[in-house]
Amino acid sequence: MALPLAFRIRPCGDAALTVEFGDTVDPDLNARVLGLDADVDAAKLPGVIETIPTYRSLFVQYDPVAADFASLSQTLRTLAETAKPHAASGRCWRIPVVYGGEMGFDLEDVARTHNMSPAEIAKRHQAATYRIYMIGFTPGFAYLGGLDQTIATPRRAAPRAVTPPGAIMIGGVQACVQCQAAPSGWHVLGRTPMRNFLPSREPMFLMAPGDNVRFHAIEARDWPALERDAVRGLPVAELVPA
Amino acid sequence: MSVLRIDAAGPATSVQDGGRFGFLRYGLSSAGAMDRTAHETANALVGNAAQAPVVEIGPFPARFAGENAPVRLALAGAARAADIGNRRIALGESFLLAPGEALSLGAARGGVFSYLGVAGGIAGTPMFGSFSVHARADLGSPLPRPLSAGDKLEVATADPLAGDWRLALPPPDPSPIRVVLGPQDDWFGEAAVAQFLGTEWQVSPASDRMGYRLLGPKIAAARGHNIVSDGIALGQIQVPGDGQPLVLMADRGTTGGYPKIAAIVSADLGRFAQTPAGTSVRFAAVPIDDAQRITRLWRQKLATLPLARETAARPLPTSEALLAANLAGAAVNALDPQPWTHKE
Numbered sequence: 332m333a334l335p336l337a338f339r340i341r342p343c344g345d346a347a348l349t350v351e352f353g354d355t356v357d358p359d360l361n362a363r364v365l366g367l368d369a370d371v372d373a374a375k376l377p378g379v380i381e382t383i384p385t386y387r388s389l390f391v392q393y394d395p396v397a398a399d400f401a402s403l404s405q406t407l408r409t410l411a412e413t414a415k416p417h418a419a420s421g422r423c424w425r426i427p428v429v430y431g432g433e434m435g436f437d438l439e440d441v442a443r444t445h446n447m448s449p450a451e452i453a454k455r456h457q458a459a460t461y462r463i464y465m466i467g468f469t470p471g472f473a474y475l476g477g478l479d480q481t482i483a484t485p486r487r488a489a490p491r492a493v494t495p496p497g498a499i500m501i502g503g504v505q506a507c508v509q510c511q512a513a514p515s516g517w518h519v520l521g522r523t524p525m526r527n528f529l530p531s532r533e534p535m536f537l538m539a540p541g542d543n544v545r546f547h548a549i550e551a552r553d554w555p556a557l558e559r560d561a562v563r564g565l566p567v568a569e570l571v572p573a
Numbered sequence: 574m575s576v577l578r579i580d581a582a583g584p585a586t587s588v589q590d591g592g593r594f595g596f597l598r599y600g601l602s603s604a605g606a607m608d609r610t611a612h613e614t615a616n617a618l619v620g621n622a623a624q625a626p627v628v629e630i631g632p633f634p635a636r637f638a639g640e641n642a643p644v645r646l647a648l649a650g651a652a653r654a655a656d657i658g659n660r661r662i663a664l665g666e667s668f669l670l671a672p673g674e675a676l677s678l679g680a681a682r683g684g685v686f687s688y689l690g691v692a693g694g695i696a697g698t699p700m701f702g703s704f705s706v707h708a709r710a711d712l713g714s715p716l717p718r719p720l721s722a723g724d725k726l727e728v729a730t731a732d733p734l735a736g737d738w739r740l741a742l743p744p745p746d747p748s749p750i751r752v753v754l755g756p757q758d759d760w761f762g763e764a765a766v767a768q769f770l771g772t773e774w775q776v777s778p779a780s781d782r783m784g785y786r787l788l789g790p791k792i793a794a795a796r797g798h799n800i801v802s803d804g805i806a807l808g809q810i811q812v813p814g815d816g817q818p819l820v821l822m823a824d825r826g827t828t829g830g831y832p833k834i835a836a837i838v839s840a841d842l843g844r845f846a847q848t849p850a851g852t853s854v855r856f857a858a859v860p861i862d863d864a865q866r867i868t869r870l871w872r873q874k875l876a877t878l879p880l881a882r883e884t885a886a887r888p889l890p891t892s893e894a895l896l897a898a899n900l901a902g903a904a905v906n907a908l909d910p911q912p913w914t915h916k917e
Contacts, residue, residue, distance in 0.1 A: 342756065342864075343805075343836050344753050344808055344809060344836030344839065344864070345861065345865045349804060354800060381598065382598060385804055387801050390806075392594075395869065400862070401862070467826070468600055469601075469710065470710050471600055503799075511711075528600070530712070
């Protein structure tokens with residue numbers, strides 16, 4: 332027998348709210364979020380402007396002139412009770428990464444933390460298949476789950492003011508593909524020439540929540556050619572069966 | 574076309590409009606004017622649509638020069654000295670800048686951002702539906718970055734014979750900034766929430782269009798300062814491990830992993846954004862229903878700005894403006910007040 336689905340709806344000020352399903356990184360929970368997101372999109376609710384599906388909640392931005400919190404919450408409650416978990420997309424992105432050196436300047440530190448060789452960290456990072464739980468923070472930044480727990484590493488005590496575009500990072504049990512340069516307390520293991528967000532390309536964004544990701548190592552000498560392709564709008568990352 | 578040339582600009586001067594919507598799910602926040610009341614006021618004063626792009630001017634002195642043809646402008650937002658040569662320019666009143674003239678602005682006093690409305694608008698190609706500069710995302714039009722000395726904006730040529738408008742600007746409101754608690758106020762516990770609401774916070778100089786840092790006593794979250802990342806609304810207040818609240822503003826990250834204690838009511842966001850670094854601010858919690866009532870009233874008030882404006886008293890135009898207007902061709906008597914009265 333299925334247990335009743337627990338969730339709560341809370342205001343994020345007077346023009347947004349969040350439907351919280353939980354507070355953990357869990358694929359079933361994320362599938363619920365994506366299911367509700369699809370239903371909210373299909374319902375074309377008056378006043379709803381846009382949504383952000385996250386690891387564990389659906390963020391809903393709305394116009395408080397066109398919708399009030401109480402009645403919008405009631406509508407969302409009904410949708411959340413009946414929303415079907417979203418089936419995984421089945422898409423898997425195979426992303427090229429230059430590990431270590433100046434492209435992955437934290438790889439050696441992470442290796443020391445775990446008493447492993449840098450090559451072993453890179454190997455374990457490549458062995459996993461990750462789920463994209465959400466896109467957020469900066470344009471095209473993909474939050475991943477599925478990191479090998481043996482290489483999970485707490486965030487840096489002092490965040491860096493800038494980490495490079497294309498940074499492949501881990502922070503705690505989370506992993507990511509960063510698209511644009513941004514401050515971060517996560518550890519940079521490597522860098523990809525792939526651009527998840529490119530305003531001049533159609534589509535502008537390649538990856539979506541519910542997709543999967545795998546990483547494979549490339550040599551630093553392969554970088555310039557791939558970088559040129561990426562700037563021209565080629566995906567560089569390949570779509571492979573999950 | 575006229576040209577508005579930037580001769581001097583502080584680091585926080587950029588073209589902004591009503592913001593960019595529909596891209597939160599891709600990690601792109603709205604950007605847009607930090608003080609929407611002042612932004613819409615500047616547009617109403619030059620007869621533009623409410624959400625049209627304006628120049629948002631940071632707290633430092635700035636200087637703009639006109640080229641080619643006259644431009645009609647208006648300033649709203651933070652108070653500051655403004656003059657064209659020896660001519661004093663009042664806030665909340667439109668004015669003509671003739672080619673060859675320069676508008677000099679002093680540093681902001683008691684505020685942060687001023688808004689320069691340009692009659693007829695600024696030329697550009699909106700990116701994702703908006704002119705707003707989002708510096709971190711390399712977006713914005715006509716330039717995807719803040720303005721600096723030497724930049725030129727193509728702007729609409731003004732009709733020098735059209736009249737000017739004036740709007741009575743509301744006096745400064747020193748009352749606490751209203752917030753709605755949540756969504757993670759229960760992570761903090763009642764004592765921490767009471768401490769947050771009872772503190773006179775100081776705005777840190779380390780504040781910008783992404784976020785304002787608040788300095789004061791350490792606010793400790795009973796359940797810790799790391800949550801699994803979720804969405805972030807404009808004006809939401811998160812509290813990282815150092816206990817110093819961070820208010821997320823127009824250029825914020827769209828998601829984050831610190832618990833959020835409250836969010837500023839939309840109607841009070843502009844007033845909060847105008848709090849200068851080093852000055853203090855207090856918060857007062859209101860129930861969500863009240864917050865939405867307050868915001869609906871504020872939006873109604875903004876919508877009626879074009880009706881509230883009055884025709885401004887006309888000083889005699891400068892000789893430059895008269896030359897630019899090619900008055901001989903139009904056979905207008907410059908001393909006759911009639912042509913300068915705006916026709917509604």
